[in-house]
Amino acid sequence: MNKDKEVLIQDQDQSHFVLSLINSRQNVAPKRLVVPGPSQQQLEKIFSAAVTAPDHGLLQPWRFILIPEHKRDALGTAFVNALKERDLKASQVQIESAYTKAFRAPCVMICVLNNKVSQPHIPKNERLISLGCALQNMLLMAQSMSIGCGITSGQSINSEPIRKLFQLSSDEEGICFLNFGTVKEYKPKRPIPNPSSFFSSL
Numbered sequence: 001m002n003k004d005k006e007v008l009i010q011d012q013d014q015s016h017f018v019l020s021l022i023n024s025r026q027n028v029a030p031k032r033l034v035v036p037g038p039s040q041q042q043l044e045k046i047f048s049a050a051v052t053a054p055d056h057g058l059l060q061p062w063r064f065i066l067i068p069e070h071k072r073d074a075l076g077t078a079f080v081n082a083l084k085e086r087d088l089k090a091s092q093v094q095i096e097s098a099y100t101k102a103f104r105a106p107c108v109m110i111c112v113l114n115n116k117v118s119q120p121h122i123p124k125n126e127r128l129i130s131l132g133c134a135l136q137n138m139l140l141m142a143q144s145m146s147i148g149c150g151i152t153s154g155q156s157i158n159s160e161p162i163r164k165l166f167q168l169s170s171d172e173e174g175i176c177f178l179n180f181g182t183v184k185e186y187k188p189k190r191p192i193p194n195p196s197s198f199f200s201s202l
C-alpha cells in the first residue's frame, strides 16, 4: 500500500461509508441477475478484494473457477447428472430446471475450499472462515461498483459430476457458487437482526 493511502485510512473516519456499503448489500438470486455482467477490469477488482481475506497460516485455502458462456452447457449437464444420481425418479420438469440453472447469471464461479494437510496445521473450520471472509470482500467490492451478486449452493455443489467437471482434487471441496450481474429486480430487504440478539458480555 502506498504511503498516501495509509495516511488516508489512519486520518479519516471511514465508518459511515463502510457501514452504508455493508448495509446496502443484498443477496440477489441468479434468476434476477441479467447482462451485462462485470467487465474484465471489474472482475479483477473483485478478485483483488478476495486476496486480502484473513488467512491463518497464509495457506490461501480457497480458489474460484469461472464458468464462461461456452461451458454453461457442461455445467447444466453436471447439474442434471447430479440430480439423476441422487433421485432416480427425477421428473422431466426437474431435469430441465436443473439444466437451466446453469444459464441464469451472466457471471458465475464456483468457490472451492482446500483442506490439504499443511504445516502449520489449520483445521477446516478456520479455512472455511477464511473463504467466508474472501466471499464477503468480493460481495462488498461488487456492491461498491453497483454489481448485483448472490450466493447459491444446492445439493449438487459437491457431487461427483460437479467435482469431475471442475477437476477438484481429493483435498478440495465445492462450497458454493458466486453469481454476478446487473440486478433486474430487487426483493425487499430482509429485516436486520438487532445486535443485542447475538452479542453479549460475560
Ligand SMILES: Cc1cc2nc3c(=O)[nH]c(=O)nc-3n(C[C@H](O)[C@H](O)[C@H](O)COP(=O)(O)O)c2cc1C
Binding pocket: 025, 026, 027, 028, 029, 151, 152, 153, 154, 175, 176, 190
Ligand atoms: C454458504 C452460503 C450458501 C448459500 N446458498 C444459497 C442458496 O442455495 N440459495 C439462496 O437463495 N441463497 C443462498 N445463500 C444466500 C442466503 O440465502 C442469503 O445470504 C440470506 O438469505 C440473507 O440475505 P442477504 O444476504 O440479502 O442479507 C447462501 C449463503 C451462504 C453464506
